Amino acid sequence: MITLSPRAEELRPQLKAILFDMDGVLLDITQSIRVANILAVPFFLRERLGWPVGDDLITSEDIEKFKNAGGFNDDRDLTCAIVLHYIVRGHENPTASPETLSVLQPNLTRYAARIAQRGGGLKAAEDLALEHFTREDKFDIEIQYRKKEISQIFLELFAGEHSERLYGKPAAYYTGPGLVNNDKVIIDPALIPAGRALGVLTGRSREETQFGLELANLIEAIPEAYRVTQKEGFYKPDMRGLKLLLERVGGGPAIYIGDTLDDHKTVARLLAKIPDAPVLSALVLTGPMGAANTGLFKRSGADIVAEDVNEVLRWIAG
Incomplete structure (x- = not known):
């Protein structure tokens, strides 16, 4: 065809x-980069923020909505945008489970659509997620929203044992085999x-x-x-x-x-x-x-x- x-x-x-x-x-890269996208979000929330969340928090279809929103050619940016969504929703609903946060409105689908309306990309996502908060609230959110860590976790999930060759240093957060082996x-x-x-x-x-x-x-x-x-x-x-x-x-x-x-x-x-x-x-x-x-x-x-x-x-x- x-x-x-x-x-x-x-x-x-x-x-x-x-x-x-x-x-x-x-x-x-269905079983490598795409899986790294899916796993990096719950990995950061669980291992770095202590949230009780499983690896099935988001799906490949969720990732595709952000890809179609535009401006997320860098998968690290995409991962950061989704993590930020959960941190913001958790700040607004402190007693809700991560699974509940997934269905509360605006959900990931609506978030991605609104990012698309603003031209796509991480900057649009950050502006959208944070614009209605006070300075104090933003400070609390940004303490948790550690972009360098989120990006590094994505890279390490992808590279695994190849981290030193690809990024010049051994993995710090994830020490298992790299998903790149599934390419x-x-x-x-x-x-x-x-x-x-x-x-x-x-x-x-x-x-x-x-x-x-x-x-x-x-x-x-x-x-x-x-x-x-x-x-x-x-x-x-x-x-x-x-x-x-x-x-x-x-x-x-x-x-x-x-x-x-x-x-x-x-x-x-x-x-x-x-x-x-x-x-x-x-x-x-x-x-x-x-x-x-x-x-x-x-x-x-x-x-x-x-x-x-x-x-x-x-x-x-x-």
Whole structure:
């Protein structure tokens, strides 16, 4: 199954560069990053704040609502936003259990929707969560809302025994095996058409990207100069990361293959800034929500919606 726009068909013979997101495109991260998102929230609440909460507090569907709100390409920010929601709800309802807090209004669904209305991202989430509190209340909440710890717990759950290689220091809070060991390769490198420049635009760090490309057997195919990561400081849907990558690979026509609405928005914002930029947006259904995103992606305006990256590669090859 592949859905194509007329513009996609027009540019296909001219494509000079294939640009990839990593998570959900090159690698199936359903049992790694997505699980780290789910587990980091109750881990922090339980282990650092002493809340009586189990690992089933939130679901993958909850995480996806924040992804669709936009501005959460960095999974650490997403984790912080959800932790903050629970801390705020706990401050307002000090005798309620964490499970009760999950259903009290405004719940996570409403919180994510209101974040989307404000443009998405952690700053919007923080402003929304804290705006109606007094200075004293904010102080009490912020004592518990320790973003560095929350972020570190997410990273350690993901990396585990690889923490020193990926982040330069051993894990401090979580000492079990890393969920990164559950990553699975999606892309078949043999399907990549010859003669195209290959690049990666990802929210991963440089070291995480290196780790992932090694697993996908693409470390030689995508040189470091053609990897735009956290190091460059651009977070999707900021189009500047894509613009930089296009410049590095020698320009277009190009296709950017992602698995979230922010991936498409990145291309859309570049086209809004540079209307004649020859860049196609492709969305694949191998992110954690899989085919459930079909309708959403088709309505997004993406040039291509496909089952996976390999289907897109076959289409490029003709």
